Amino acid sequence: SLTSTMRGRIKKDESTGRYEIHLGGVKNRLRDILSSSRIIFVACGSSYHACLAARQVVEELTDVPVSVELASDFNDRKCPLFRSDTCVFVSQSGETKDTLESLSYARGVDAVTVGVVNVVGSEISRQTSCGIHLNAGSEIGVASTKAYTSQIVALVMFALQLSHDRNSKDARRQEILAALHEMPCQIESSIKRIDEVTRRLAKSLEQSTSILLSGRGFQFATCLEGALKIKEVSYTHTEGIHSGELKHGPLALIDDNMPVIFFAASDNTKGHIQSALEQVLARQTSGTFVIVCPEDDPDMLKYRGNKCEIVEVPKTADCLQSIISILPMQLLSYHLAVYRGHNVDQPRHLAK
CATH class of the missing domain: 3.40.50.10490 (Glucose-6-phosphate isomerase like protein; domain 1)
Known part of the structure; x- marks a missing residue:
């Protein structure tokens, strides 16, 4: 599933040895996201944990404050939101009720909204300003496993895309991109x-x-x-x-x-x-x-x-x-x- 999530998005230039990343789903809103005063991840369950796992590297590469919210708690508090905020909604199905309620609230204040989902055509993918599809394949079991790891990869790639033109972050970006490129082989060789x-x-x-x-x-x-x-x-x-x-x-x-x-x-x-x-x-x-x-x-x-x-x-x-x-x-x-x-x-x- 990790290979599918990265396929066509991370490419290596064999002549220079450098890696590049391309997330077409967020390309047209990069300027809006980068000008945000903060980035807020909203999710439930395993998706919430994936956001926590990626929070630090998003902050590191973008220098934008990042917070992670449980959708149910976010809805209870009616957290103050502004047009200058970017809200990222993460859900395997794209239909999580609490997360959809949070999305509706964010749209009401005209914040930039980003969806990270695994199901094409899902409600979150249709209602957000832009997004990333996991391409992790169908997950039949109730417990999230491959979707969870693919969500972390997608969010890390999101951070890498946001910092693509920052020279001060270039060495760190190349380190992460190279590690992502090698990861499927590392897992395959050690899983048994x-x-x-x-x-x-x-x-x-x-x-x-x-x-x-x-x-x-x-x-x-x-x-x-x-x-x-x-x-x-x-x-x-x-x-x-x-x-x-x-x-x-x-x-x-x-x-x-x-x-x-x-x-x-x-x-x-x-x-x-x-x-x-x-x-x-x-x-x-x-x-x-x-x-x-x-x-x-x-x-x-x-x-x-x-x-x-x-x-x-x-x-x-x-x-x-x-x-x-x-x-x-x-x-x-x-x-x-x-x-x-x-x-x-x-x-x-x-x-x-």
């Missing part, structure tokens, strides 16, 4: 190994009643989405917590019966993550402790042992690491559900 590790991990967690996920920076969204996936399909109470918030209460939950999964990345949050996981390890004498981290990271591999399971994933650009780091959680939720005899595609009480 990750699946084997998560299958074994799921077996050890089969009797667990609660799981704690923690990370920060680009990986905070991974915690929230991973927790949602496990809750959705395996019916296991799971909580995603920002690592910086552990000391403000959640550490009280830690004991030998609380499985903990940390997400680490090779970026400026690594030191903070190490500090947080050391605090958790000091409070566990046994139990399940897992670190999901980029391959061959000596700072994380040193924790491998009887007390700690390491799930290594391919290393990519920091702003894209969440796309790869979510894969073990998607597979873990699947295997947990299978071991418990649940219908993975049709979780109880939920509908797409």
